[in-house]
Amino acid sequence: MTSVLDLAPVIPVVVIGDAADAVPLARALVAGGLPAIEVTLRTPAAISAIRAIAAEVPDAVVGAGTVITPDAVSESVTAGARFLVSPGWTEALLAAMKSSGVPFLPGVSTASEVLALLERGVTEMKFFPAEAAGGTAYLKSLAGPLPQARFCPTGGITAESAPSYLSLPNVGCVGGTWMLPADALASKDWDRVESLAREASTLRLSSQS
Numbered sequence: 636m637t638s639v640l641d642l643a644p645v646i647p648v649v650v651i652g653d654a655a656d657a658v659p660l661a662r663a664l665v666a667g668g669l670p671a672i673e674v675t676l677r678t679p680a681a682i683s684a685i686r687a688i689a690a691e692v693p694d695a696v697v698g699a700g701t702v703i704t705p706d707a708v709s710e711s712v713t714a715g716a717r718f719l720v721s722p723g724w725t726e727a728l729l730a731a732m733k734s735s736g737v738p739f740l741p742g743v744s745t746a747s748e749v750l751a752l753l754e755r756g757v758t759e760m761k762f763f764p765a766e767a768a769g770g771t772a773y774l775k776s777l778a779g780p781l782p783q784a785r786f787c788p789t790g791g792i793t794a795e796s797a798p799s800y801l802s803l804p805n806v807g808c809v810g811g812t813w814m815l816p817a818d819a820l821a822s823k824d825w826d827r828v829e830s831l832a833r834e835a836s837t838l839r840l841s842s843q844s
Contacts, residue, residue, distance in 0.1 A: 639718045639738050640759055640785055640807025642671040642696055644839035645797065647832070648789060648810045649674050649684075656823065657684035661692040663825040664814070667832025673700040673720055673810060676707055682714045689715025700810075702739075705731035712737055720787075720810075722763050724748075729755065740787055744768040746777060749784050759785050761810070766791030771799050778805040797838050811835070 639646070647664050649672055651657055657680075661672055672695055674685050681699070688697040698718035699711035708719060708731040719732050724741035729752075732739040740761040743749050745768075752760060762774060765788035769776075774786060788800050789810030800809050814831035818824075 638759060638807065639671060639696075639698070639740060640787055642808070643669050643836060644801055644808050645669055645814070645835040646671045646673050646698075646787060646789075646808055646810045647814055647835075648700060648812050649815060650677050650812075651680050651684040652678050654680040654683035654687060656820070657687045658691045659823070659825050660815075660820070660828065661688040661695045661697065663829040664832045665692060665694045667814070667829040668836030669814070669832045670694055671696045671698065671718070671808075673698045673718075674716075675700040676703075676711070677701050682710060685711060685716050686714040689717075702728070702732070704728065708732055708735050720761055720789075722761070724752070729757075743786075746781070749777065749781055753781065753784060758783050759807070760787070762786040762788040764790030765800070765809075766796075770796075771803060774800070774803050774805060778803065781805075794835065794838075797835070801839055 647669055674681050685697055688695050696717050699716040700720040702719045702721045712735050718737055719739040722742040742761040742763040785807050787808050792809050792811045794813050797809050800806050814835050819827045
């Protein structure tokens with residue numbers, strides 16, 4: 636599979652309360668040009684949602700987010716997750732993700748954490764919480780001494796701030812929720828989600844212009 640960081644400029648970070656919403660939501664995101672979908676393991680419906688998207692939305696590349704235990708790694712991959720995202724990492728979690736057979740983005744927020752992953756052969760990471768951890772200025776500072784590390788910054792990023800992240804040489808994509816407004820999800824307004832996803836899918840072009 637192409638690197639997760641190169642599938643689209645934005646990975647929607649999805650919290651699904653009702654598994655019945657998973658397929659129409661995923662179809663709207665894919666139609667809008669955002670095929671990589673991170674379903675966070677923050678709700679009881681998450682694993683069922685991953686399973687449904689994997690089975691019924693073939694153009695989606697569904698992943699599991701908020702993966703914090705080795706058990707969650709195996710459960711997610713069994714359900715059909717094609718990539719894994721964690722807010723941070725431990726040796727046990729990293730070992731489980733490495734042996735999962737799917738791409739993964741372990742979370743970092745300091746230079747030492749980045750170095751530790753590079754020592755272990757991992758070059759693609761999640762930068763989290765992006766805004767709270769220093770934002771674009773911090774990532775720009777990392778690019779000089781650690782150019783081999785590539786990031787998906789997530790946490791507090793908006794449609795307005797995303798282009799400044801995407802213009803950095805060490806950022807492949809960003810994670811965000813702005814294309815998933817709560818009122819649109821509550822009313823199952825999938826057309827609005829698709830429209831917002833389509834706007835987000837063009838951000839890489841605008842960041843390079």
